[in-house]
Amino acid sequence: MTALTWHQLDRPHHGAHVTATVSTQDRPHGLPLALKAVSLAFGQRRVLHTLNLQVAAGQFVAVVGRSGCGKSTLLRLLAGLVQPSSGQVTLDGQPVQAADGSPDHPVRLMFQEARLLPWKSVIANVMLGLHTDARVRALQALQSVDLADRADEWPTVLSGGQRQRVALARALVHVPRVLLLDEPLGALDALTRREMQALVGDLCRARGLTVVLVTHDIAEAVALADRVILLEHGAVAVDLDVAEHLPGRREDHPLVLAALEHQLLQRVLSRAPASSEGPTAT
Amino acid sequence: MQQRLYRLSAWLPALLLLVAWHYAAQSDWLSARVLPAPLAVLKAFGALAASGELLVHLQASAARALAGLVIGGGLGFLLGVLTGVWRPAELLIDSSVQMLRNIPPLAMTPLVILWFGIDETAKVFIVAIGTFFPLYLNTFHGIRSVDRALVEMARSYGVRGVDLYWQVILPGALPNILVGLRFALGFMWVLLIVAETLAAPSGIGYLTMNAREFMQTDVVLVGILLYALLGKLADVLASLLERRFLRWQSPGALKGGAA
Numbered sequence: 333m334t335a336l337t338w339h340q341l342d343r344p345h346h347g348a349h350v351t352a353t354v355s356t357q358d359r360p361h362g363l364p365l366a367l368k369a370v371s372l373a374f375g376q377r378r379v380l381h382t383l384n385l386q387v388a389a390g391q392f393v394a395v396v397g398r399s400g401c402g403k404s405t406l407l408r409l410l411a412g413l414v415q416p417s418s419g420q421v422t423l424d425g426q427p428v429q430a431a432d433g434s435p436d437h438p439v440r441l442m443f444q445e446a447r448l449l450p451w452k453s454v455i456a457n458v459m460l461g462l463h464t465d466a467r468v469r470a471l472q473a474l475q476s477v478d479l480a481d482r483a484d485e486w487p488t489v490l491s492g493g494q495r496q497r498v499a500l501a502r503a504l505v506h507v508p509r510v511l512l513l514d515e516p517l518g519a520l521d522a523l524t525r526r527e528m529q530a531l532v533g534d535l536c537r538a539r540g541l542t543v544v545l546v547t548h549d550i551a552e553a554v555a556l557a558d559r560v561i562l563l564e565h566g567a568v569a570v571d572l573d574v575a576e577h578l579p580g581r582r583e584d585h586p587l588v589l590a591a592l593e594h595q596l597l598q599r600v601l602s603r604a605p606a607s608s609e610g611p612t613a614t
Numbered sequence: 615m616q617q618r619l620y621r622l623s624a625w626l627p628a629l630l631l632l633v634a635w636h637y638a639a640q641s642d643w644l645s646a647r648v649l650p651a652p653l654a655v656l657k658a659f660g661a662l663a664a665s666g667e668l669l670v671h672l673q674a675s676a677a678r679a680l681a682g683l684v685i686g687g688g689l690g691f692l693l694g695v696l697t698g699v700w701r702p703a704e705l706l707i708d709s710s711v712q713m714l715r716n717i718p719p720l721a722m723t724p725l726v727i728l729w730f731g732i733d734e735t736a737k738v739f740i741v742a743i744g745t746f747f748p749l750y751l752n753t754f755h756g757i758r759s760v761d762r763a764l765v766e767m768a769r770s771y772g773v774r775g776v777d778l779y780w781q782v783i784l785p786g787a788l789p790n791i792l793v794g795l796r797f798a799l800g801f802m803w804v805l806l807i808v809a810e811t812l813a814a815p816s817g818i819g820y821l822t823m824n825a826r827e828f829m830q831t832d833v834v835l836v837g838i839l840l841y842a843l844l845g846k847l848a849d850v851l852a853s854l855l856e857r858r859f860l861r862w863q864s865p866g867a868l869k870g871g872a873a
Binding site: 434441443450460461486506 | 764767770772785
């Protein structure tokens, strides 16, 4: 078994490992993301603590951690929904802005719940906000998640997994360059989850997107991501380069995967939640 | 077959009552002045319909009811949308409306007569007041209870302004708005009956009041039954609207270009 090395904090990453699975060998479509010394406090409560993180273009990063560690806040920062108290959040070198709804906004968010409009047919949901060739593009997006045959049905008749697939199609139809996933598979049953993981992974890699996946499921993080970030008390505690340990197909190395997962889990559990307030040096 | 039998059984009590009524009237146990036989009522109905009188009165009543509903309900809807989407309007208007809502519309009758006399305007006004509040309240409540997460999602996908109201907020509020409409339709008839019995040159209320003067109990009954029929008709209409616009709520429903 490979000796596992742990990278502490923000060692700069190079996009080398991306090439392993990206089908299009040219420059990835995704954009690089960076957080520089970002702190965020809501009143007295400090959520993020001088956080440094760089995500290369086309990299698939999973962020794990105990609940309340700031991982969802990190995602909201990247989406521009909240602004940092100090520090800088950049997308392709530019300060991040909240999605203003312009059709070519490079960042799309996916939530734990699908958030489909129940009074619109499946395809009308995917067409939301599209102006040119809406129906054709929406149908293509639905095809990519294998739901083209359900295009004219109401979302209420779909299963939870199918609804998330529609939400994924809706995000992808806008040709985003960064996809932010806030536990989109958290509410699904184990089997559907597996299928969705494969689908999300394939679609994002085929498009060379930069992906940040927030999840509480370490197995999912290790199975999907090039790189797993463990957040503790609002800072990066572990930065694990999965792609380095697992070149090629993940399925071929179940033991390595399990070992990585085990090690991460041990690390999470070793820190008792007693000090969950974090280093609130006031 | 079994299903049909079940459905028919819903009509059984009404049918039994009708039969009992018929025999009670025939055996002179029930005076025709108190309650004429069902056949007599039917005959009166036929006579009124044949003379064209019925249609005239029906039209008069329906016109008043509709005018009141369109004016009152329309204003209620518009004001509900305004207070629902614009906070300052809520602050300014809502608590006053909530206060006025507690006045029974019929308590306004003396004032309405002073204002408008006893002509058409007075009747339409009373119906309008009665239909205003259910639509206002339910529209306001419906808009406020639209899922914020859906609005946030739609905004992030570039749906805004009029589009946001048309595609997200109004459809989300529609189930509540239709409940309001259903209530308004109910109130509409109740208020119209009272308004028409006060003073009217035409309409079903006039028909019954006039018949009372001449002790034509059978015609009075025709009027009452007409109200029941019209009320039922309004209810059926409302549920048709619900079925048309809220198809997405029933999980079995397939297809539909609600886009």
